[in-house]
Amino acid sequence: MKTRPIVHYSIAAACAALLIGCATTQTNTQNRENMLVASGFKTITPKTAAQQQKLQGLSPGKVTMIQKKGKTYYIFPDPTHNLAYSGGPKQYRNYQQLRAENRLTQEDVETAEMYQDAEMQWSLWGGGEGVWGPMGGPEPF
Numbered sequence: 001m002k003t004r005p006i007v008h009y010s011i012a013a014a015c016a017a018l019l020i021g022c023a024t025t026q027t028n029t030q031n032r033e034n035m036l037v038a039s040g041f042k043t044i045t046p047k048t049a050a051q052q053q054k055l056q057g058l059s060p061g062k063v064t065m066i067q068k069k070g071k072t073y074y075i076f077p078d079p080t081h082n083l084a085y086s087g088g089p090k091q092y093r094n095y096q097q098l099r100a101e102n103r104l105t106q107e108d109v110e111t112a113e114m115y116q117d118a119e120m121q122w123s124l125w126g127g128g129e130g131v132w133g134p135m136g137g138p139e140p141f
Helices: 003-038 049-057 089-116
Strands: 042-044 064-068 071-078 083-087
Touching (some): 003 071, 003 083, 071 089
Antiparallel strands (some): 064 071
């Protein structure tokens, strides 16, 4: 029965996705922090109880815009390490650009990995003659 290997591959892929998903959250946070620093954000550590309370009150995993003394600041909290990343409009624009570039790079990597996936078993797809190849037949587009 040919469906068994497909079922096994599907289960293996689901397990791998679950494991990668758990690791991805930590990796995404680390990537975001690296991009913030590369964009010119500075790390700040709360020194008083009031500052600590403000840090805890910020939305985790999100950049928050605040106004202080007529100036705009962007804050990314890292309560796990008891610090925050702080930058102005210029640093925030740099960060947004890095995120966009990183997203495009990540999509390129995912596409390359998809095409390199040996587990897709192209032979089970019938080879694609007539759809992708020169065998004649209907063209999809």
